[in-house]
Amino acid sequence: xxxxxxxxxxxxxxxxxxxxxxxxxxxxxxxxxxxxxxxxxxxxxxxxxxxxxxxxxxxxxxxxxxxxxxxxxxxxxxxxxxxxxxxxxxxxxxxxxxxxxxxxxxxxxxxxxxxxxxxxxxxxxxxxxxxxxxxxxxxxxxxxxxxxxxxxxxxxxxxxxxxxxxxxxxxxxxxxxxxxxxxxxxxxxxxxxxxxxxxxxxxxxxxxxxxxxxxxxxxxxxxxxxxxxxxxxxxxxxxxxxxxxxxxxxxxxxxxxxxxxxxxxxxxxxxxxxxxxxxxxxxxxxxxxxxxxxxxxxxxxxxxxxxxxxxxxxxxxxxxxxxxxxxxxxxxxxxxxxxxxxxxxxxxxxxxxxxxxxxxxxxxxxxxxxxxxxxxxxxxxxxxxxxxxxxxxxxxxxxxxxxxxxxxxxxxxxxxxxxxxxxxxxxxxxxxxxxxxxxxxxxxxxxxxxxxxxxxxxxxxxxxxxxxxxxxxxxxxxxxxxxxxxxxxxxxxxxxxxxxxxxxxxxxxxxxxxxxxxxxxxxxxxxxxxxxxxxxxxxxxxxxxxxxxxxxxxxxxxxxxxxxxxxxxxxxxxxxxxxxxxxxxxxxxxxxxxxxxxxxxxxxxxxxxxxxxxxxxxxxxxxxxxxxxxxxxxxxxxxxxxxxxxxxxxxxxxxxxxxxxxxxxxxxxxxxxxxxxxxxxxxxxxxxxxxxxxxxxxxxxxxxxxxxxxxxxxxxxxxxxxxxxxxxxxxxxxxxxxxxxxxxxxxxxxxxxxxxxxxxxxxxxxxxxxxxxxxxxxxxxxxxxxxxxxxxxxxxxxxxxxxxxxxxxxxxxxxxxxxxxxx
DNA sequence: AGCACGCCGACT
DNA sequence: GTCGGCGTGCTC
Ligand SMILES: [Zn+2]
Ligand SMILES: [Zn+2]
Numbered sequence: 021x022x023x024x025x026x027x028x029x030x031x032x033x034x035x036x037x038x039x040x041x042x043x044x045x046x047x048x049x050x051x052x053x054x055x056x057x058x059x060x061x062x063x064x065x066x067x068x069x070x071x072x073x074x075x076x077x078x079x080x081x082x083x084x085x086x087x088x089x090x091x092x093x094x095x096x097x098x099x100x101x102x103x104x105x106x107x108x109x110x111x112x113x114x115x116x117x118x119x120x121x122x123x124x125x126x127x128x129x130x131x132x133x134x135x136x137x138x139x140x141x142x143x144x145x146x147x148x149x150x151x152x153x154x155x156x157x158x159x160x161x162x163x164x165x166x167x168x169x170x171x172x173x174x175x176x177x178x179x180x181x182x183x184x185x186x187x188x189x190x191x192x193x194x195x196x197x198x199x200x201x202x203x204x205x206x207x208x209x210x211x212x213x214x215x216x217x218x219x220x221x222x223x224x225x226x227x228x229x230x231x232x233x234x235x236x237x238x239x240x241x242x243x244x245x246x247x248x249x250x251x252x253x254x255x256x257x258x259x260x261x262x263x264x265x266x267x268x269x270x271x272x273x274x275x276x277x278x279x280x281x282x283x284x285x286x287x288x289x290x291x292x293x294x295x296x297x298x299x300x301x302x303x304x305x306x307x308x309x310x311x312x313x314x315x316x317x318x319x320x321x322x323x324x325x326x327x328x329x330x331x332x333x334x335x336x337x338x339x340x341x342x343x344x345x346x347x348x349x350x351x352x353x354x355x356x357x358x359x360x361x362x363x364x365x366x367x368x369x370x371x372x373x374x375x376x377x378x379x380x381x382x383x384x385x386x387x388x389x390x391x392x393x394x395x396x397x398x399x400x401x402x403x404x405x406x407x408x409x410x411x412x413x414x415x416x417x418x419x420x421x422x423x424x425x426x427x428x429x430x431x432x433x434x435x436x437x438x439x440x441x442x443x444x445x446x447x448x449x450x451x452x453x454x455x456x457x458x459x460x461x462x463x464x465x466x467x468x469x470x471x472x473x474x475x476x477x478x479x480x481x482x483x484x485x486x487x488x489x490x491x492x493x494x495x496x497x498x499x500x501x502x503x504x505x506x507x508x509x510x511x512x513x514x515x516x517x518x519x520x521x522x523x524x525x526x527x528x529x530x531x532x533x534x535x536x537x538x539x540x541x542x543x544x545x546x547x548x549x550x551x552x553x554x555x556x557x558x559x560x561x562x563x564x565x566x567x568x569x570x571x572x573x574x575x576x577x578x579x580x581x582x583x584x585x586x587x588x589x590x591x592x593x594x595x596x597x598x599x600x601x602x603x604x605x606x607x608x609x610x611x612x613x614x615x616x617x618x619x620x621x622x623x624x625x626x627x628x629x630x631x632x633x634x635x636x637x638x639x640x641x642x643x644x645x646x647x648x649x650x651x652x653x654x655x656x657x658x659x660x661x662x663x664x665x666x667x668x669x670x671x672x673x674x675x676x677x678x679x680x681x682x683x684x685x686x687x688x689x690x691x692x693x694x695x696x697x698x699x700x701x702x703x704x705x706x707x708x709x710x711x712x713x714x715x716x717x718x719x720x721x722x723x724x725x726x727x728x729x730x731x732x733x734x735x736x737x738x739x740x741x742x743x744x745x746x747x748x749x750x751x752x753x754x755x756x757x758x759x760x761x762x763x764x765x766x767x768x769x770x771x772x773x774x775x776x777x778x779x780x781x782x783x784x785x786x787x788x789x790x791x792x793x794x795x796x797x798x799x800x801x802x803x804x805x806x807x808x809x810x811x812x813x814x815x816x817x818x819x820x821x822x823x824x825x826x827x828x829x830x831x832x833x834x835x836x837x838x839x840x841x842x843x
Numbered sequence: 844a845g846c847a848c849g850c851c852g853a854c855t
Numbered sequence: 856g857t858c859g860g861c862g863t864g865c866t867c
Contacts, residue, residue: 036867040844046867069846069866090867123844139845832863846866854858 030055033086034093036076037111038068039127039135041120041441045079047086048093058093061101061108063134065094065187073174075136075187077126079108095185102134102402103418106456110416113452119750119815119838120441128442129416131394132201133194136187138175141202142166148198155198158189163198171202194395201391215262216290217250217276220283233284242275247284257643262287308341309491315342315484319462322482328451328461330430330476332468332727333486335696336493339464340370342486343426344377346462351381351406355423360450362432363387363411365657368635371409378407385410385417412437412446415453422457425450429657430463430472431689433682436841443839447472466696467689467727470734474745489699496667496698496705498723503712514610515602520668520708521614524648527706528618532665533641534648535655536607537694539675541624542566543606544599547574547585551594556586562791567599568626569609579793607650607670621646623654656693665705667698672711672719679788681743682843684718688730691722742803744841748811750802751842752818753787755795755835765825765834766798772821773800777814780804795835 032050063075111125144166152163193199222229237243249269253260279285333339350357374382383397401417427447435446454461476483501517511518547567548555556565558576565574575582608622628634640646675687698705721730739746756762766784773781783800
């Protein structure tokens, strides 16, 4: 069963990282035959436990026996390391800083194709067209088995071949694209296109020839109708979608195909983000604005002293153009650049813009790629690809000469990984990574995070400002509507003040567009009995269910649980069930009544879920098929604002009520970001913010667009109440299916920590949502002065507390999540 | 993370 | 009597 590989000992050993949550590295012996190939950073095939094999990563090569029994590695998978020394050091920092194991970091860092394990499934590539007879013996056996069985786990492959060492072979087959990992069936990522229809020549450029076309079609009535429908559509818009034509002319593809054959129409694929939008003009402009020139010069000067610079530029100031210039310079020096964005901001628009400037010098790394594409980008980064545009996880790519890291939308909370370990912050980890490489960091945003701005104030970061919009575009005018007053005056129509409704009407009459922001999806967050106040709640979580009118059901936004609407109140039998609060769906619904002629669209998680929906909504908005767009925070990103005359924030209160210390900061950022969407080329845009609590200082600061005032007030509060950037926070969450177990565990765990931490420990406390996915939760919060020794000791203490609790009888199944810098 | 080992309740 | 539930500990 556990006999070792029948090879001679070499007295060479390796310590390896296993791609999972085991606490420490493990040591394996290296048989003579593999000694020459083994080196730090290559993967080796190892047996771990009685029956599982993994691709582990070599952390060290040792020449002395570890003094305990070892297994031998089964093979060396790679000829060259898959990561450089810098990445290994980065992994170690991430593990230490964010309190997780190296294995968890490895798991997050490597693309799936580099993480083989015995349960990994493979399939034959549908694209493989070679003759399997020509494959080498073992490859042939695998390929043959796959033609019969379609799918095999690596465990089964091992059985079929009857040998232990299979990973190098698997790697080779993956490299040659003969096999795929199972989850790979994701289709190749490509730029989104829409099928459109246009006239062929000469009809397109010479309208007078159209009569000939009609003559050609004379006997085909359906085709004549289709052509008329086409011409009708063409009067209102530049591009006509095939779907639209089908709908209006009530024809199907056969009719259009017939017309294609006759040389009248043609169907073509059009890329959705059009060329020549306002942002494009800025990015590709040959001439820099004076402000951009100044910013670039200042960045150069400040980089001589500072490693990190915060570039604070209003929406539309042309920050991207500044990045382009800095990227060009780095490329000329043969350096690598990483351009990091929040995942949702990584839209086709920005990708294509950079591709138009840098051609194939740019790679894009994001979650929509399939496994093969990921590995390709991985390998090119290792070979020195000049520019990688990516989301958080791109930090782990094996750069070797990284000299510039651009982190755009620096303030965005989605840079923080929330759930599985490592719970790292893309911006903070990016700054550390840059330091490892001696690279410079440019943080860009219109609304800096309090931390980053603080760092500019204490001289740690440089600061460069771009206060004006490119091409003299004016910043929008902001108006606050006091909902208390409006309510008293009886001038509210549901959630809309008269001010907002009138302004919307006026905007639409001028042919401009409106964006409405409400940061909550669904119809209403609460569905309850009007007689006894009973509320529909999730059966797995302690939250009320959100009513979704479109699907006519109730949904939990924490676990996805869905249920039908109750006919009567289960508590009192009452038949009067009502909603409370409102989300985007309700806003959309009511607008259809208040503005019957408006073309209303909605953009939130529910409407963009299907494959092309997101792109389609953005495209509809850009081309005017939507003139009122209702949405959640998604509307703050990727929309061309050229024709947006008005932005409305329906409820600022909901943003300000958030139960953590960042509520004010988030609200300020979101409101200014969404306000930044307003602004037309030649006219000033307008922003209306509705609030019940106009006395809240954040409202006034947004009104004035006054970041400085916001910052000064906020930073004082942070100091007074022991919050970042003055104090460091670590949140620890205990979870268990039984409330009494988690309560008792929290008691013990808290006592253990409190003995050393005293008042620095807050809790135990039931969090805002006390039960999620059937797990009961208890939170602790540790507030630490910014003293490296204290922080290091505390992390050790937490590790000790975890160990202490888990070995205590009855608590071994309590889950502990440590989150460093949680908010 | 998985997997084996071991100790208690409810079935053939 | 055994089957299988989970709680516990270990994996080089
Ligand atoms: Zn009731
Ligand atoms: Zn739930």
